[in-house]
Amino acid sequence: MSALRLETVSKVYGRGAGTIRALDDVSLAVERGSFTAVMGPSGCGKSTLLHCAAGLDRPTTGSVYLGERSLDGLDETALARLRRSRIGFVFQSYNLVSSLTVEKNVTLPLRLAGSRVDRDWLRTVLDRVGLADRAKARAAQLSGGQQQRVAIARALITRPDVIFTDEPTGALDLRTAQGVLGLLRELAGQTIVMVTHDPVAAGYADTVVFLADGRVIDTMSAPTAERVSDRMTRLGAWI
Numbered sequence: 348m349s350a351l352r353l354e355t356v357s358k359v360y361g362r363g364a365g366t367i368r369a370l371d372d373v374s375l376a377v378e379r380g381s382f383t384a385v386m387g388p389s390g391c392g393k394s395t396l397l398h399c400a401a402g403l404d405r406p407t408t409g410s411v412y413l414g415e416r417s418l419d420g421l422d423e424t425a426l427a428r429l430r431r432s433r434i435g436f437v438f439q440s441y442n443l444v445s446s447l448t449v450e451k452n453v454t455l456p457l458r459l460a461g462s463r464v465d466r467d468w469l470r471t472v473l474d475r476v477g478l479a480d481r482a483k484a485r486a487a488q489l490s491g492g493q494q495q496r497v498a499i500a501r502a503l504i505t506r507p508d509v510i511f512t513d514e515p516t517g518a519l520d521l522r523t524a525q526g527v528l529g530l531l532r533e534l535a536g537q538t539i540v541m542v543t544h545d546p547v548a549a550g551y552a553d554t555v556v557f558l559a560d561g562r563v564i565d566t567m568s569a570p571t572a573e574r575v576s577d578r579m580t581r582l583g584a585w586i
Contacts, residue, residue: 348414350538351377351400351509356409358395358561369395370406371561377509382532382539384549384570386579387558393542394513396558400540401434401511402426413508431460435502435510439517441494443501445487449478452486453500462505469504476500476530492523499530503537510534512541516548524548546575557582 358370369392377383385393398404400411402418411418413433421429443452453472454464473479476496486494495515502510512531516524528551531539541552549555550572557565559582567578 348379349376349412350379350381350414351375351540352412353396353400354410354412356396356399356406356411358392358399358404359407368561370399373409373558373561373563375556375563377538377540379538380536381554382552383541384552384555385540385542385558386544386546386549386555386575388582389544391558392561393558395561397511397513397540397542401436401509402430431456432505433508435505435507437495437498437502437510437512437515439514441486441491441498443486443494443497446485448483448485449473449489449497449500450482452497453504456501456505460505468506472500472503475503475534490523491519492526495519495523495527496530499527503534509538509540512539514543515541516543516545546572546579549575 353373353375356370356373357368360367360369373396385396387393395404399406402411413429418426444455450469454469457464470479473482476499478493478496478500481489481493486497489497515531516527519527528548531541532551541548543549550570552570553568555567555570555575556563557567557578565578567574
């Protein structure tokens with residue numbers, strides 16, 4: 348069973364001569380427990396695809412399924428509830444509350460939803476991201492890499508069906524970025540969809556999906572940074 352499925356999804360902005368077709372009849376299935384990278388030139392529709400897939404934006408046409416649940420027809424309240432319980436987000440900007448501790452930042456989605464904090468699961472999550480010994484530290488006291496790990500732990504705490512990441516290492520130095528990517532790679536059983544422009548980051552994924560002009564034009568299994576870079580060059584994607 349797919350964790351995520353897009354069926355003939357299109358997204359159009361504007362009207363008439365100013366119309367922009369950000370996504371054009373995109374169909375894509377993401378296997379449960381897989382790590383998928385989405386790549387393409389600037390303006391190809393990567394972020395729009397992520398926003399539609401995560402229920403942050405509505406397709407103009409087509410359907411999005413989270414597991415067997417269709418997002419079609421859900422109102423904003425239902426979408427917000429679904430995002431809180433079944434979707435995790437990790438973005439380039441960590442979006443942490445600097446005055447709160449690691450533990451309180453991680454559990455914030457649960458507290459906002461009025462859900463009980465499972466202390467055993469919290470300890471497991473903090474251990475998985477390598478921050479078990481920093482639970483009481485304030486976010487402002489952490490390095491960039493540690494803050495991104497807090498963001499990953501926050502995405503994991505609700506046991507989501509899918510974690511979406513948008514350029515998660517863009518603000519990190521190379522060594523720290525490799526540590527964060529290695530962590531994402533090690534999250535066995537967790538479905539991850541990552542938008543990135545970096546072939547090295549894409550090389551950590553199981554599959555790379557290439558977009559151009561709002562369409563899926565290729566996929567690559569068992570990618571390496573070198574193979575991804577070569578494909579992007581042939582795509583004319585270095586902009």
